[in-house]
Amino acid sequence: MEQGTKERSLVSKVMDGLVTGIVEEKYGAVLPPQDVLSKEFDVSRTVMREALSMLLARHMLDVRPKIGTRIRPMRDWRMIDEDVVNWRFRAKPDPAFLRDVIEFRMLIEPRASAQAAQRANAADIVAIREAFENFRSIGPDDPAHQAADELLHTRIVVASGNQFFQQMAAIVRGALSASNQLILANQGVWDEVLRKHARVVEAIERHDAAEAEAASRDLIDFAADEIGNAIPANGKHE
Incomplete structure (x- = not known):
């Protein structure tokens, strides 16, 4: 053995x-x-x-x-495999890959947020709020920030109750790791990132599915804009 x-x-x-x-x-x-x-x-x-x-x-x-x-x-590569996801996100992200990351998040996270607002039980909501407070308390310069962000998004996806969405949580975490290094390189965006996350969490707490979905879309749109600003048309970034 x-x-x-x-x-x-x-x-x-x-x-x-x-x-x-x-x-x-x-x-x-x-x-x-x-x-x-x-x-x-x-x-x-x-x-x-x-x-x-x-x-x-x-x-x-x-x-x-x-x-x-x-x-x-x-x-x-078989991206549904969590090991493959982690390995793929090790490679230096290119513009096409980051575009695909944003499109994937837009397909999964807004619907997961809406379903979390509809289906989350009291324990789910407490867990999401707890993850958000932890995320809020850890600044983007802290090495623990990435894990806190991933935990918050993972708990929202899990609270959706959708087995397929839950299986995609590894890709969501990888997508965050790929995009955050560009988004949070701009120190001025942290307050806005925090506000947009709070909007999603508060909508889930109110069981407002439409608002949770809209807030999640707004958050991902913001991420897409920041990535676009970070990567010029030639695909290179500092």
């Missing part, structure tokens, strides 16, 4: 190292052969084969005869 646990931990570590190399474009379009990778990571070929098979299952790699193990475009 202990040996099996140790091997699974080693596989996870190798997967993480491979993904880091992929998102940092260390390998180019095709991974080195398995025996080369095994030596690089100082693991057995069995461990390396298992790690590669896990990435294959997540649609991150593609094995082709006479070519080898090709790295698939990030758009093909």
